Amino acid sequence: MRFLLLFIFVILEVQASGVPGVAVKGGIPRLINMVVDVVVTDKNLADDYRGADKKESSDGTGFIIDENGYVVTNYHVVSSTDKIKIVLHDGSEYIAKIIGKDERSDIALLKIDTDIKLPFVQFADSDKVEVGDPVIAIGNPFGFGKTVTSGIVSCKGRNLSNQIAELGAGGDLVYYLQTDAAVNYGNSGGPLFSYDAEVVGMITVFFSDGMHNTGINFAIPSNTLKKVIKELKDHGKMQRSWLGIAVSPLNKKAARVLGLGKQYGCIITRVESNSPAAIAGIQAGDILITLNDESISENTNLEFMLNSLPIGKVIPIQIVRHKVGMKLSVMVGVRSDEDFYLNRDDVSEKKEISYEKIDGIEIGVAELTPELRKSFDISDGINGVMISYVGQRNDIAIGNVILAVNQTNITNIAGLKSELKKLSESSEVTKSKELAFYIFDPQTRKSDYVVMDFNLENDEVNSSKDRSGTISKESQNSNKITDTMEKLKTGLKSKWRLI
16 A cells, blocks of 8 residues: 555656656646637738738737736837738637737737627746746747647746847847747747746747757747737837946956956946936946845846846946945936837948057057048947957957946046056056956947956067067957857857747
8 A cells, every 4th residue: 555655656756757748737728729820921911921922921829818808929020011811729810919029039919800809818927937946938930830849948047139140139138938848830839838828938940050959949938028018008018117327247366356356247338318227326437236125246147237237226336436335325216218229230341440559558559530430330429449450369359349447437648658667556456467458349348348368568579579460350359259150140049040
């Protein structure tokens, strides 16, 4: 009898672990009824939407979130047009109205009008989802119709902003759930269910080697969905928090040189005038340590953090300014425009410029002239000294701009020399020490700290070098970023796919 009870206990434990074949609460057919096909097409609704005369279509999946006909899907599924058809599980078709779309989070809210009460999903608390939890994905891969696959949650809190080129800057605003449930094109916008029959996420993107499904797929968590859906319902668009600052990650080496010790932070690169941050006394060059009592770490998604603060609330902020810690309070505002990123053409024109070698550092620099600004598409708001010779360094490129040294802003070569001389005479920096150079890259439109040796004793090493340089896409140094981007285009971009 004890053996029988032990056997039953083991069976129940195996079922609870999510072994395939375990029944989902309420049954899978009930869940399928809540999932819809999303068809985007230019042609007449009465036509067969898979007919040869179709002008444009993008098929995906969605799911019903209330009995009155609200449907959620991915923005990229419906971004091309406002002519959208929703197909329910029983085959009935409805024209959908777009209630709101948010490109940054890749979420769209639709509405269909029907006289019947529709079955709808319940949302789980995605913060309580654990790695290893079993999940079920339902979608319309390749237009074949409803397909059910299962897997587990492989990871939580994935930040894909640096991996998914197709999402552009949109990936910055979502921490994804990773799952190994098999999905393909057409699964976009489909729900990821827990075994309790609650939606824990919405399938959005997958990684493929080009030939096989690798079992690496990503879903927007349900808590993010709920927040965006509410904003789209109430306002027709997503309202995001605003402090009026731009930030950039601070690498460990630079953090050490700037005196943060074991702390980690990000550099505040710009403070908009009359913004909440400016009113609170925050300055460009400050190092942000905590925001709303949340510490900054290497894995922090800075864009997500800055755009997810409680609007209208006063929050605490901790900064370091010239190695002195400060605590401030700031009122969170509302972002008024959604222009989060800039577009530009690559610089392909070959240029010849001269450079000046500066005592103590191994690079050459030039004044940032109007001609150089035009060549590298550097706005008037960027002030500093252009790097025009890099030697053997591979962490900077010709055309980068030095904005600051050890948190002191630099506007010209004379200022750079003066600051280096001051540092050489101070107790803070002595010969053969390291300096943190804050550098802007016009190709990536990003700024970051780069640590360089400051060594007056060995300056004669480069004194005999020819002081003229070539800025061209063919040069190894100036092409560093371009090469990296090309690898991204031909490598990662061909593998990370919206579905």
